[in-house]
Amino acid sequence: MKKSLKFFITFVLVALFIIPITACSQKETLKTLRVAEVTHSIFYAPQYVALSEGFFEEEGLKIDLKTTWGGDKTMTALLSGGADIALVGSETSIYVYSQGTSDPVINFAQLTQTDGTFLISRNKVDNFSWEQLKGSTFLGQRKGGMPQMVGEFVLKKHGIDPHKDLNVIQNIDFANIANAFASGTGDYVQLFEPTASIFEQEGKGYIVASFGTESGRVPYTTFMAKQSFIKENAEDVEKFTRALYKAQKWVETHSSSEIAKSIQPYFEDTDIQLIEKVVERYKNQDSYATDPILDEEEWIHLQDIMDEAGELPKRIEHKTLVNTSFAKKAIDD
Template sequence: MKKLIAAVATVSMMLVFLVACNTNGTVSVSLAEVTRSLFYAPQYVALEKGFFEEEGLDVELQTTWGGDTTMTALLSDGADIALVGSETSIYVYAQDSRDYAINFAQLTQTDGTFLVSKEPRPDFNWEDLKNSNFLGQRVGGMPQMVGEFVLKKHGIDPHRDLNLSQNVDFANIPSAFSSGDYEYVQLFEPTASVFEKEGTGHIVASFGEESGKVPYTVFMAKQSFLNENEETVQKFTNAVYKAQQWVQEHSAEEIAEVIHPYFEDTEIDMLAASIDRYKQQGSFAEDPVLDEEEWENLKDIMDEAGELPTDVPYEELVNTKFAEEVLSN
């Protein structure tokens, strides 16, 4: 995030997407997702089931691969709306941005990573991690901060009690774990289940269950965009809520069938198993409201990791107007 402002200027000159009306009367919205993840299943349901189209929106999805690049795209008008960890809005706010990012609709409400061991550990205990070779996530990102929060909760100092590595890019973490001498790693689905099926790794714990509810992945937009496009944002939030309800009401197998086009390299039964794991631990938010208790938990996790740049009040970066409107109707 420290290089964010400079990067914004560069991207601004490269690419600009603006909300515009198409000839058929629909409104175009560019959406940037921080990564392609099964964790975002409700978003893909909204796209595939036509919920955005029902609201008169033509949503163009782009994957921007990483928190820094996603926020750069958003702040430079390279995207109208971003799906990214809510911690990024705090980083931007702390840089004294005049038009900062506002969280308006929550998609996931727990951490989405699982602790994976290279060897079977049927009687796993958190103490087993001490002195192990642990492949961690990027410094300052939610997976790493939640990981540290959970480890400390179990009396483990990740920087003293582990042989912690954090020098591998997010996209390369799975291959680095399988080919390296690491004993433990944090992985998202479906990678964790794929590793377990192949015998490459074994899921021994869930960071989502251990850390409690947190606004892990949220739709956000610049304050100016919210002010100037209230109707569009409301329609977008309506579609998200339709998808959230659909996910709650349908089986993991049905969800997997719908979103399979976004994960063509993964078998449907594996997608279903991963989705079921997320559904069982309540990872998918049931509605788009980001409540204050979750926001405070986020700040506690960031503070514990030494990554909270400033204590941002809930009312400053969270706008629940659109989410509450869709619930009231």
């Protein structure tokens, strides 16, 4: 009996010693992937869910996430080797390819499928119509970026010539647009969430329309990487995409309240009720892609919008800059 007790105590002590080492060892073996996001927004909720719910860790990945504030800066980080993966508008991959490169940037997983910006009026408008923008000063996004191109696409759809019917300001750095409007520049501004709702809450502006609702389905924000990186790290890209798909299904099947609680650690300065309100708004307009596949129809629509804005260098086939194999495998697994 004493011998059995002695053996049991020894076993427990050994177990207590080994378990922490094993846990540490597993944590140390996580593969780190550096991800550069173009902006920090509730618009990217599935990405933060994948982080907070541990889906990346389940796949053996540790994500080093940094916000690079603007498509040009995000692409610079990716091309220079400062990031492994970029979360940015698909148009950037077209710009890079059109300039000539032996290592093109490939879109491998779609995160959002509509525009994520909203039209904010400085003054409260009871019965808004797009016609009211004529003659106004419109504080738009960076020329050549998806927000601005979609903005122009929507304006033209409503019979407004953005360069003749209103005064468009496009020379303010992406990170400073909200501050410029708050300081008194412009009658209208195009903003992402949660900034749009915060402005409304603080009385700095009023949401009068959604560019996402107006523009239709488009591969607005995707995860992309250099072709060479994908080739050399195919297994990691596969794991990354699988974790993302888990998060997309989680977002699709959970309430706005549950999603808000999950992503709140990434928006500590934002009220939980406001996060929930923004998530609900994006869910209602189907902004969150329910799977990572960037299909050909969306790719064509993207280039139609670029062409309409006069920013499309040339038409590029879907198969040239889009790799759907990882997304399809994630769905099939």
